[in-house]
Amino acid sequence: MVKNGEQRVGSKGAGLFKGLGITLSTMTKRSITEQYPDVQPELPPRSRGVIALLEENCTSCMLCARECPDWCIYIDSHKEVIPAAEEGGRERSQNVLDRFAIDFSLCMYCGICIDVCPFDALFWSPEFEYSEFDIRNMTHEKERLGQWMATVPPPPALDPAAAEPKELLGVRKKAEAATLPIEPASDS
């Protein structure tokens, strides 16, 4: 009695021996268990473990806090006035970051804050050992977020055929314009 759509591979009962063979061959192979607390895991270098903050780049623009799907980023800032640089100039105002905190008990590691930051102030860090005994201690302030910057891997090298980054291009154009009359570029 073969039901509709049922296909039997091999003779009846062969699966029983196949199953025994699979478990036996698995037993002879090395197990894949990682002895984590004793041995550190070998993670890919760009593992997404925690979000680090480069405080100097942050302009308190609040984009990350507003894009965060579960509102786990807290930003406090105030404005400071920078006096005019020269006589008769205009005063400028600047945001100063007072508090930047991420509640990692709410964070779902979507990375939208990192994507949305226009000033490269947020980075993925592979660090993952920051558990706490109390969920209330999972809100990490900017000092802690800044410490993780040291674990952020450098950005990947550009593709050889990629367009030159704009900031470098601008600098090079200026330098070439200054040196062109004396020494023309050899490869043009």
Added chain:
Amino acid sequence: MTDLLEAAMRLMVVFVAFLTLPLLVGQLEHKVMAHMQARVGPMYAGGFHGWAQLIADGVKFSQKEAIVPDAADRIIFGLAPALALLPYFIAMVAIPIGPGLAGQELDAGVFFVLAVMGVGVIGTLMAGWASANKYSVLGAVRQVSQLMAYELPFVLAAVSIVMAAGSLGFTDIVDAWQPWWLIWQLPAGVVFFVAGLAELNRPPFDMPVADAEIIFGPYTEYTGLRFALFLLAEYAGIVLLCLLTSVLFLGGWNGPFGDSWLWTFAKAGVLAFVVIWLRVSYPRLRADQLQKLAWQVLIPVALAQLLLTGVVVLAW
């Protein structure tokens, strides 16, 4: 007086074996099952590859509170673990592991051991009924229906080897055993082993304690040492079944390079490995599959084997 002392000594040795061998099987199961699933199993207890894990488990169990449900039949509830465990001890006393090496050799040893092993199920039934828990009762009922189905092929297979050897004594059976019996009595041996597994509730025949369906069957309400006794009974049952199968069907202490009790243990050890292997490899049988396997496969095979044995014995 010396008789009494000797009897006490023998009982003591069997008792120590009864307590340590199941732990060995349990530890073997931990490690073998782990490696068959690409894990490493316990690694910390005792330092070296978790060798002391089961001792640690025992200490943990002994510290747990012994809870008895309000509606439970307290006396029966308390007696059940002892009744589940003791028959295996009594049966082990009668099984020889070498020539003259037994707690007490009996002329009708096979009969005695099979009869006593059947009592162990009553402990499970008592546990299920006295727990005042629907899962326990369901488990106990499943256990009994399973026993009804599998006791018959179990005994029929044993009868075949008894007929072949012409004796109910273990020593006589092992003495009469010839290597070619491995082929002749192979179906009986397989039926005996499979039916024995089913009587012990070992996976894939663990429907009475199916944890996904009825928590832990008859043992649902048990905690602490009483629960540990039930677990010990299961592993003592494995040791007993493996010793029994190796003595009855694999020639016991017969072996190349001289007869020795080591052969009995080696054969039983391999069988214990097979018990664990089967547990890892096969999913649990359903109620109808269980009954089908017993009544449509094992019993006919056992009866055919009985016929074959009878013919060969008469014709020889």
